[in-house]
Amino acid sequence: xxxxxxxxxxxxxxxxxxxxxxxxxxxxxxxxxxxxxxxxxxxxxxxxxxxxxxxxxxxxxxxxxxxxxxxxxxxxxxxxxxxxxxxxxxxxxxxxxxxxxxxxxxxxxxxxxxxxxxxxxxxxxxxxxxxxxxxxxxxxxxxxxxxxxxxxxxxxxxxxxxxxxxxxxxxxxxxxxxxxxxxxxxxxxx
Ligand code: GLN
Numbered sequence: 001x002x003x004x005x006x007x008x009x010x011x012x013x014x015x016x017x018x019x020x021x022x023x024x025x026x027x028x029x030x031x032x033x034x035x036x037x038x039x040x041x042x043x044x045x046x047x048x049x050x051x052x053x054x055x056x057x058x059x060x061x062x063x064x065x066x067x068x069x070x071x072x073x074x075x076x077x078x079x080x081x082x083x084x085x086x087x088x089x090x091x092x093x094x095x096x097x098x099x100x101x102x103x104x105x106x107x108x109x110x111x112x113x114x115x116x117x118x119x120x121x122x123x124x125x126x127x128x129x130x131x132x133x134x135x136x137x138x139x140x141x142x143x144x145x146x147x148x149x150x151x152x153x154x155x156x157x158x159x160x161x162x163x164x165x166x167x168x169x170x171x172x173x174x175x176x177x178x179x180x181x182x183x184x185x186x187x188x189x190x
Pocket of ligand 1: 045049076138
């Protein structure tokens with residue numbers, strides 16, 4: 001088992017740290033050939049315009065699209081934006097998941113928040129809430145028929161979804177001590 005984390009910009013070190021804590025072999029991915037032999041890829045939070053542009057510069061666009069046809073991919077926050085097919089504005093995207101995301105939909109940096117989220121697909125997810133940290137986060141404004149919404153805020157806003165082996169979260173599980181989302185993703189890669 002070897003999981004890569006796209007390490008162009010953003011919170012990649014935190015994802016690597018949690019995966020290593022779970023005993024998973026990891027690799028930083030900056031070039032297309034570094035995807036070879038991986039079981040899954042995480043696209044971290046950060047700045048989606050930067051991650052999108054750098055992915056294109058390093059020729060990672062088609063390589064990740066091809067990778068995602070077979071292997072598991074998880075995007076957190078900016079990673080979710082980059083994975084979306086549509087964000088209602090013009091910026092480089094991988095466009096691999098059938099979702100519409102709206103950038104910065106909760107407001108500015110000062111509007112960042114943490115909330116308890118019940119995520120039934122996680123271990124004990126119906127009874128033990130997940131501490132979800134939102135930092136200038138996107139909302140999932142629409143999802144295709146094959147895509148399942150796996151977490152919602154109390155007001156009904158969709159904040160996590162899965163389509164086959166693809167996972168997106170508006171928030172940052174890598175910034176918490178709770179490893180259940182990473183464990184869930186590791187299982188998806190199998
Ligand atoms: N607001 C950022 C963007 O649109 C995402 C923020 C984050 O990843 N925490 O790209």
